[in-house]
Amino acid sequence: LALDADWLAREEEALHALQREVDAAHGAVQTRRAERERHLARRPGQDDAATVQAALAAARAELERAKQALAEADFTLRRDDERRAQASDLVTRIERQQATAHTWQVLNELIGSADGKKFRNHAQQMTLDILLGYANRHLATLSRRYRLERVRQSLALLVIDQDMADEARSVHSLSGGESFLVSLALALGLASLSSHRVRVESLFIDEGFGSLDGDTLRVAMDALDSLQAQGRKVGVISHVHEMTERIGTRIEVRRLSGGQSRVMVGS
Structure with missing residues (x-):
């Protein structure tokens, strides 16, 4: 009771330290015993000198x-x-x-390919991409709703419907008037593509206007007037009477009796 609590704590800590040292010593003894057992197990047998000499020679x-x-x-x-x-x-x-x-x-x-088909397809696809670039410029004037794109790794075309969140559609899904506008844009794009090497002065369109409604017909005629204003000659073959008001120079073929016809030039 004469000793204070600090002394007791130090003694307890010293006792714990001694116990840890004892535990460590016991662990070391066990390890050494295991090593001794392994060493004894590996110890060579009591062979005679002849056996040892033979093993040494080998x-x-x-x-x-x-x-x-x-x-x-x-x-x-x-x-x-x-x-x-x-x-x-x-x-x-x-x-x-x-x-x-x-x-x-x-x-x-x-x-590369033996028959040149691979290179030919590659060149055709590149040319078609350039053609579609020109055609889409004209198509933006004729119909802002559609845009043409090429199907990858082919020469097929798709129509992008920009009013339907850029939905890709087949060209066969277009109406008659829409097909005419797309065909006209491609023809104008082809003329623009050829103009780098040869000046395309004339453009002839055979029919195709009969399937257009009034608004679409007006847009198509505006595009043709724009081409004419650029110095190109535009020829149209059509039976649509509404177009006569927009055409300055006309060549009319009138049917006569007896299987005859008369050609008349007017303006």
Whole structure:
């Protein structure tokens, strides 16, 4: 009771430390015992001298064979290094040729084929993309609702309906008037495409106006008037009487009796 609490705490901590040391010593003893058991298990048997000498001779023979194999491998490596040094120029030429072959291989994968079909399709697809670029400019004037696109890896066309959240539609789903406007845009785009090499002065349209309603017919005639204003001659063959008011110069073929016809030029 004469001792204070701090002294008791220090003594308890010292006692715990001693206990930990005892536990660690016991663990070390167990480890050493296990190692001793393993060592005793691996200890060679009590063989006679002849057996030991035979095992030693076998080990030495194996060592000699290993040394011989190592010497042969070193000799092979040295010869390979010498040959590589002698063939360094050939290796450089091979690497250059491989780079050239890689370029041709890439080209072959893109456009190569024995009959030229792959390159032809590639060139046609590129030309069609350019044509659609011109055609869509004209189609934006004729009908802002539609835009033409090419089906990937083919020459087929799709119509993008911009009033229906850019829905892709088949060209066969268009009405007669819409088909005429798309065909007219393609024809005008073809004229624009050809104008880089040859000046397209004339454009002839045979029929196609009979399926148009009044508003669509007006839009189509406005487009043709715009072409005429650019200095191009536009010829229209049609039986639609509403068009006569918009055409300045007309050639009329009138049916007569007896299977005869009369050609009249008016303006």
